[in-house]
Amino acid sequence: MQRIANPHILAALAIAVATAIAAGLLGGQPQIVLIVLIGAVAAALLAARKPEPLVLSPTPAPDTTPTVAAVLEGISEPVLLIERNRVSAANEAARTLLGAHILDEDVRVAIRHPAAAQRLMADDEKEAGPIHLVGLGTRDQRWEMHVHPLDGDQRLVHLIDRTGSHAAEKMRVDFVANASHELRTPLASLLGFIETLRDGAGEDAETRERFLKIMHGEAQRMQRLIDDLISLSRIEAEKFRAPNEAVDLGALVREVCGVLGEEGGERARDLRVEIAPTTPVRGDRAQLSQLLHNVIGNALKYGRSGTPVAVTLAPEGEMTRLSVADKGDGIAPQHLPRLTERFYRVDAGRSHAVGGTGLGLSIVRHIVERHRGRLDIASVVGTGTTVTILLPARKLS
């Protein structure tokens, strides 16, 4: 039972009793007095009941579940929702790849590719894995298509762009094939001469000497190639670690030109070096020396004997600009974009004849990239070639 403590109830009781007494005093029948009293007490007890808490029907929370279309839009790769072979939703990436018209179209028309159509018609969807599509979008693009069955007649088609990884894989395979080929040629030559010497050709001292000279040259070529391969992989491995030595490029250019001048014989006299005062560059001294050897070495090798090779160093805004210009035969425009590819040579015979590995400019490009610099090769056939390299100056911190 509830305790009657509410002052309103006590007041109600008091009024009830007072009314009953008043009714009695006014000559009311005792039954009437009793009825009034019972009614008043009943009213007071009713009032004593704890009021029912007010229960408000809960306000429905706003629906925050995203729509299927919104979820698909959040995915950067092309995704399509298929319902009974019709495209019921497609995100922006899918519309960009396949066209804005694909909504509500038959999926085999939307993804116009025979392999895709075959896969989408596969009987056992769970068994069938992803498939590769070549030429969807642009001619060279490669996609991996996944089909996920959903509830009912719905399926999710997901396309993943594999163009980049395919190109990287192809480059790796080509690189191994090219490197093996480059090593095999001098090795075959060495083995041939060894055989010939064994068969008695070495008895004649003059012939033996001639053969040994060739063998020495071939072995050196292999060594150069291996050294270049090792430095290329080292530079690539360090690519994301910016160098932080302060390198006086002017002094380094003088030093490298001095070394090349000593090695270069006649051609060394064609070197014209012009060095303006520059702030030190932020770099890796050994790698910058290798870069200078390659670029100035190329100008000396491929420029015409007796024509000048101009090496200039000057500040350019926040950067230091190195330019190496020769007056050689030049390079035809179609070769220019490929010059920094590994083993790419314009004239393989000429490169071999001057002992080139075809890795020099590829090494140069990687060194420039690691130094956050810029490389530009400009050439006019019959006039000559100018290689320009911009390197950031070392920040004073």
Ligand SMILES: Nc1ncnc2c1ncn2[C@@H]1O[C@H](COP(=O)(O)OP(=O)(O)OP(=O)(O)O)[C@@H](O)[C@H]1O
């Ligand atoms: N200054 C230049 N003038 C004309 N052709 C050039 C010049 N520099 C480079 N080339 C061409 O570009 C090709 C690639 O040059 P790169 O320096 O990468 O290789 P390489 O000189 O053949 O060999 P390496 O530098 O490894 O000894 C050369 O084979 C040559 O055909």
Ligand SMILES: [Mg+2]
């Ligand atoms: Mg070279």
